Amino acid sequence: MIRTVTDSVSKESAIDEVIAxxxxxxxxxxxxxxxxxxxxxxxxxxxxxxxxxxxxSNVA
Known part of the structure; x- marks a missing residue:
């Protein structure tokens, strides 16, 4: 699953998740x-x- 973190709330949540x-x-x-x-x-x-x-290879 690809997950992006775009706002500060999401970043804080992602940080908490990694620490947990x-x-x-x-x-x-x-x-x-x-x-x-x-x-x-x-x-x-x-x-x-x-x-x-x-x-x-495409140039040649």
């Missing part, structure tokens, strides 16, 4: 968010690379 998922452990919540962000950055790089390859 980590049983109130703030350090664990931050670590989880950093890991998710790292994964998303890698995924973005993957798709950017694939897009560049597709563009190059």
């Amino acid at each position: 998922t980590c049983n109130g452990d703030m350090r664990g919540a931050i670590k989880a968010l950093l890991l998710v962000n790292e994964h998303l950055e890698a995924e973005l790089q993957y798709y950017a690379h694939r897009s560049n390859l597709a563009r190059r």
Whole structure:
């Protein structure tokens, strides 16, 4: 499920949810968010690379 957070109430709710998922452990919540962000950055790089390859193959 893709979920976006657009307003401050939703952001606060999302933050509370992450902390609750980590049983109130703030350090664990931050670590989880950093890991998710790292994964998303890698995924973005993957798709950017694939897009560049597709563009190059269409030019030739």
